[in-house]
Amino acid sequence: MRKLLLAVDGSKSSHKAAMKAVDLATAMDCEITIITVLDLSSLELSEIQSYRPIDSLEELIRRNKSELQKSGEHILEEAEKHFKEKEIEVNKVLEYGDPADMICEYAENNDFDIIVLADKGMGGVKRFFLGSISDKVIRHAKTSVLVVK
Numbered sequence: 001m002r003k004l005l006l007a008v009d010g011s012k013s014s015h016k017a018a019m020k021a022v023d024l025a026t027a028m029d030c031e032i033t034i035i036t037v038l039d040l041s042s043l044e045l046s047e048i049q050s051y052r053p054i055d056s057l058e059e060l061i062r063r064n065k066s067e068l069q070k071s072g073e074h075i076l077e078e079a080e081k082h083f084k085e086k087e088i089e090v091n092k093v094l095e096y097g098d099p100a101d102m103i104c105e106y107a108e109n110n111d112f113d114i115i116v117l118a119d120k121g122m123g124g125v126k127r128f129f130l131g132s133i134s135d136k137v138i139r140h141a142k143t144s145v146l147v148v149k
Contacts, residue, residue, distance in 0.1 A: 003031045005112040007103045007137070010036075010075040013118035017148040018082045021116045024146075025088050030113070032083060033091040035106055036075045037099040038068050069094065100136035107143040116146045 006021040008014040018034075025032050076092040083090045095102045107115050117134050138145050 001028045001030050001113045003112045005107050005115045006032060006034045006079065007115060007117040008034060008036050008075055008079040009121040010078065011118060011121045013120050014079070017116050017118040018079045020148045022082050022086055022088065024116070025083065026086060032088060033093055034076055034079045035093040035095060035103060036072050037095045037097060037102040038072045039099055040065065040096055100133045100140065103137050104141045107141060112143050114144045114146055115141055116148065119147050119149045
């Protein structure tokens with residue numbers, strides 16, 4: 001195994017997946033990339049906000065996207081800490097779109113040998129990917145998948 005892709009969303013389950021990826025990286029001496037995918041469809045507008053002038057709506061969306069990006073960068077940094085403790089270098093990737101689709105596409109386009117992800121993710125407003133995402137990755141990835149419980 002040469003290349004491992006770790007998909008994280010900041011959940012407790014994804015921290016477990018990160019710890020498993022550290023074990024694999026240590027045993028296999030492989031290249032590690034950590035990916036988080038931000039679903040921009042989570043930038044929901046309330047009914048009141050939908051009545052604002054278009055300039056205000058564009059500013060609201062831009063501001064929300066900026067906050068979402070900061071959150072994604074924080075998620076990547078938190079996952080990276082597991083690897084730094086073992087002095088393992090990682091690449092970090094922040095993508096936008098449907099989480100399962102982007103994980104599968106990124107893994108295929110970059111010749112990863114395995115995708116490691118949690119069996120479930122964040123829920124509610126902070127949702128980045130769900131248990132259904134891991135299921136979708138398993139069904140659609142052309143790369144081997146390790147689901148961590």
